[in-house]
Amino acid sequence: MNDLIDAIRAAVVDGATANQKAAGAQACRTIMTALEAEVGKPIALAGAPTPSPLAGVSPDQALDLLIARLSAMVPAERAGVPAPGTRNAERAPLRIAFVQPPARPRVIARRKP
Secondary structure (H helix, E strand, O other), X not given: OHHHHHHHHHHHOOOOOHHHHHHHHHHXXXXXXXXXXXXXXXXXXXXXXXXXXXXXXXXXXXHHHHHXXXXXXXXXXXXXXXOOOOOOOOOOOOOOOOOOOOOOOOOOOOOOO
């Protein structure tokens, strides 16, 4: 808060630069916005981006909304049917082939005679 008041003081002094005046004006706007703020609502600063509509939504709620939205897009006749080209876990379970790396040739160290 003291930084804002100092910026205003510097802006109203004779011979203040354009940058000091701009900083003082922004400080005034910031203080006015803080004074007009309502309890429980976000402060909207001039030039700041608007808060996202999902700002107050928890990640779990966001995932539930996304799942519901995507489920609504799927036609009823396709519900429960895997998309073409996908594997059905009940028909063909996932198989992972473990491959052994090739054995390296054994190097015999020679001793000097």
